[in-house]
Amino acid sequence: MSFLAGLAAAVLGNVVIGTGQCMQKYALNKLQRNWETMQQQGDLTESGSIGSRRNEAVAYGSTNYSSAIDMRSRSGSTTSRFGQAFSGARHGGMQTVASGPPARYTSKLWILGLLLNYMGEIFGNAVALSYLSAAVVAPIGIVSVLVNVILAEKFLNERITSNQRFGFLVIVAGVGCILLVAPRSTGASDATQFVSMVQTSGILGLFGLMYMIQAALIMLIRSGRQSLFLFVLVASIFGSMNVMVSKIMTMYLRLKMVFSAMPNPADLVVYGVSGAASSTSMLSLPQVLVGVVMAGSVIGQESFRQQALGKYPVMQFQPVFFATYNVVATLSGLLLFKELDGWFQALVFFAMFSVGIALILYGSRFLQKAKSVVLPSHIRLDKENLLKTQ
Template identity: 60%
Template sequence: MSSYVFGLSAALLGNIVIGTGQCLQKYGLNRLQREWENTRALHLEGGGSDSGSGGGASNSTGASSSMYATAVDIRARGGSVSHGSGSPGLISGSAPAAKRADGPRPRYTSAAWVVGLLLNYSGELFGNSVALSYLSASAVAPLGIVSVVVSVLLASRFLGERITAQQRHGFAIISLGVGCVLLVAPRRSAAADAVQFVEVVSQSGVLRVFCGLYLLQAVLITVIRRGHRSLFMYVLVAAIFGSMNVMASKMLTMFVRLRLAFSGIPNPADVAFYGASGAATARPLVLGLTLPQVLAATCMALSIVGQESFRQQALGSYSAMEFQPVFFATYNVVATLAGLVLFRELDGWAHAALFFSVFAAGIALVVYGSRFLQKAKAVELPSHIRLHTGHMRTPGHHTKSQ
């Protein structure tokens, strides 16, 4: 029970750090947006009456939506906004103003955004990854919603965003859903029987599973790049990358725990790669890591980059209301199934039937509750989400839909 509580605490603390990082990223993006709007408004005021009137209307609209600015907005607005009669004034101005006429500075120039990004990855590495060595993925993955809730609460406290009655209702529903999942999640400690864990890894066909997933991802990505884009395709690719990260993280962090507790136990990654006999003779390759560990770490890095890349592509075409609940549900289902199949964490068919029944109900409640968090326009979830502005028009400007 103590290991279960420790793993649960690591996951909760990790997601609190991630939520804090998301709030910092929002703060940095908002500052970049306001800086650009102020510079643009000052420049338009000196560029003539036509430019000034157009710029003033645009600035008032921009100010009302500055809280919704995101990484995708900042990158996309340069290509999505065409200037009307006021554009000559923008182009002929001073170098700094002209340089920023088509959008704010890049997000990586904001110290707050960079710190927020580092907090995000620190929470994943030292929170969720550590928790995976104590808990099943079925318990760790749903706790990701904690980061969204923390981000909303901090934005309400420090960024002036208002929590509505609907959002409070959503918090209550989400808490109930997460509680249902934790109630039935497997609680066996893998390190309590280290030999069994190593045997399970060696017999689970991890290499075949990863090869199959990479082939599937290659096919799905090819289909997307050929123009067959849909919300489900983006969600599926991002969810599979997320589940691969979960599996690789669990193997690496479990190895660290097993090494500390049982020095004679082979590395599970080596067992999966070389077999039980070959793992005993595996030699370090880089920084004390054997080849399978290096490959697992590389897989983690590629999975994180792939998941974030396709998640942001989806959020550039679909609203948060459409994407976030579907992604959350799909990611949890894929990651949970992968973990349960590979690491055999369920105790028989009766436990499996009970688990999947309650797990489905819990995820449904979380998805339903998350929709209430996204209904209030005063809240941005999370820092990479883009709110559509394709139908907003201002005098002297028009916005093309993406």
């Protein structure tokens, strides 16, 4: 019964997450379109005609677009080259045009999408983690991918081709391989097991290693070596840290209802069993540090996830993020909670897990063929041009 309850929470939570993520991407695209419309109006006011504006664009080193094929670029880029040619050139015009679209947090729709995303995480995945292994909950995230892509086709005009549908089937097969052999235990069913698990988890060492890896990856991104995988890897590591802390805290809260004297897991890690049991503070330093770690991980994950969504189409970002997040979160969970029972189960799991991830990555290759078209607002995107870009 507990397995079904956790499964239902994970599925419903990921439906909400997928909806929220698509809503955020829609809001970003809307901000971009509105800014380009304002820029178009400013250009017409200043130059009086589209033709003269194109001549100015050439003078400033911008591209003179002529067809939809020439205008293929990464989805969600915050400033088109066409717009950049004018952003710093107007000083005496009648209308002031911003150098880029408004910040995403100025959109109520984007904020609503963000809230839906974390409502799904808190009331869906976090609850599921108190009943199920992270190796089960993480792959169920395929539900958010499917919801996201279906909504992206309907509302974001990101067309799904037959090759991409095949890719989704391969990804679902990969998820099935993982779920088939994933351990279903929560890691602890009573207070004694929970205390032992927390004390022997080595969570401080694992988190320290993760922070060092994160620092190196962020330095690479800041140095200009940006790629989809780097953004995804940073967001996935932050996300897996949230999964680990959320699982421990939700297990603690669930068991606390039965074993009222059970010490806080943060105090257990720092003070040990005796020190945690004798602690009378309502809010100790270790508990404050856990809150800081969780807040930092949420902010870090959201920051790099949003940067990736702003640079790449949903169909490119989501499957790669899903595969990377599965690897990081599942392996971290297995290390912390020791959910595999013996070497044989570990061998079978990692063999099938490797096959599942390989299938997910293989299926993702078909989704990478999804291209978005970014057009200046004075050029219409008709059906013929859209077909040429595929």
